[in-house]
Amino acid sequence: MDYIILKIKKQIIDLIAQAIEVDFDLHKLEVVVPPDSMMGDLAVPCFYLSKITRQSPNQIAQELAEKINSGGVIKEIKNIGAYLNFFIDPEILGKSVNNEIQKNKDIYGGAKNSPKKIMLEFSQPNTHKEFHVGHLRNAILGNSLVNILRFSGHKVTAVNYIGDIGAHVAKCLWAYDKFYSAKELPENKGKFLGQVYTDGSQKIESNLEYKKEVDEVLQKLETGDKKWTALWKKTRKWSLDDFDRIYKILGVKFDHFFYESEVEKPGKKMVAELLEQGVAQKSEGAVIIDLEKYHLKQFLLLKSDGSSLYSTKELALAKLKFEKFKIDESIVVVDSRQSFYLQQFFKTMEVIGFDKKMIHIPYEFVTLKDGAMASRKGNVVLFEDFYNQVVDRATIETKNRHEDWPEKKINEVARKIALSAIKFNMLKVGNNSVITFDIDEALSFDGFSGPYIQYTCSRISSVLKKAKVTTFSTIDYSKLNSDLEKEILLQLASFPEVVAESAKNYDPSQVAKYLFDLAKLFSAFYQKSPIINSTKEIKEARLILVDSIRKVLINGLDLLGIEPLDQM
Structure with a gap:
């Protein structure tokens, strides 16, 4: 949209371009707001212009102030030091700005220029764990970015990538089956699962035999064992229902949900193909991509026991996003502690020939007075308690x-x-x-x-x-x-x-x-x-x-x- 402020700034740049006989890059000319209204409403620092005209900034500012005529919305022009200062007519400004706002109402401030098809992935909670304030910051930030990008004219698909498989799930299912299966279930089953996970994690830490049992559960889940798969499906729904309840409280909506469970097999298949093509290689039984020449170390794609990693599933997810949804770019909102991992992942996708635009929006965590949160230990600030x-x-x-x-x-x-x-x-x-x-x-x-x-x-x-x-x-x-x-x-x-x-x-x-x-x-x-x-x-x-x-x-x-x- 052609807003008055943009018109005024363009007019200022055009007036300067007409007054200077030397060709220059218009995009390098800044129009800024002075620190004091006595210095004008808008100003152009003349340091860039001094380089191309070979005059001092003060000299070129003075020369332009004398040369350019005021008129219309620009009421007065004068130079103050190295700045060319413009005073705007308040009556014209008042009419234009208020008319724009009253006419456009709830779309005032938005744009329709060069829309892109963007997929924005955010929130990404793990099932079988509780939703805490770290998840909350991600959800709120991601939702706001979706709003801002859509308001700016882009076609945004808001997606959530939920961690519904992995070691944390095995821990929770093992603890539930061993210690809680005979107990009466509370109304909030999602919160209950988080407590089971925390309790199970603490028990495992001090017992090697328990660790072996959890590893067995993980293997059985990956091979599709009937008992553990049925328990996984039942408890997974408890978590997903609780997430849905929380998103409704927050007013956060998604257009699509991805799950780790749906991209694990395609991810393993991609790793096998990369190994066969010689792009990936074996290292002590595990599958890696060597990124040493990019100063990104080795990137692990598959464990030595053949079990998947986050990276395994991410390979298939990235491909699915671009091929199914035909997007121009993929944005992920993930905390800053994952920055190096995502640098490795983006470079890996580039190395394997999947050179698409992928962006990481990092954010810092939310702290307690006694330090950062960790759901494994149980000293996390839970969403429910915090919100209430x-x-x-x-x-x-x-x-x-x-x-x-x-x-x-x-x-x-x-x-x-x-x-x-x-x-x-x-x-x-x-x-x-x-x-x-x-x-x-x-x-x-x-x-x-x-x-x-x-x-x-x-x-x-x-x-x-x-x-x-x-x-x-x-x-x-x-x-x-x-x-x-x-x-x-x-x-x-x-x-x-x-x-x-x-x-x-x-x-x-x-x-x-x-x-x-x-x-x-x-x-x-x-x-x-x-x-x-x-x-x-x-x-x-x-x-x-x-x-x-x-x-x-x-x-x-x-x-x-x-x-x-x-x-x-």
């Missing part, structure tokens, strides 16, 4: 604010506030930052939090309701003439660029930070500028401005997977 704690706190605080509300409404609003607190807290920092969740900070109504953004939407809804606004007629945009109003307009205008950068960098934190900045601007505006108690012209102009703020906040929250609220 945040909901309970949100419920108490909502009840304290609204004693007159019915219980159903309190619970529903509290649930949405809690989800907002969790999601925003997981997304407000870059993917490469470790998260230590602070419940007070996450639920704050006046800090860098999801509830603060929701609260801003709620305040604007209250203003609009009080003003009894249904539609906007002819607006006098010259009334939006204060420095703060202009700053808000520029912030609103920049939303499409923030979304584009967020999609380009696979980084939802850019959207989260933008929303916080916009919410703070509204708060400052609300304190300083009367809206309802103003003259008719000023009131109408300010009402459309705050309505535009609300629409953009809602669009941004939607990208993060967060619901706005009209009352809090």
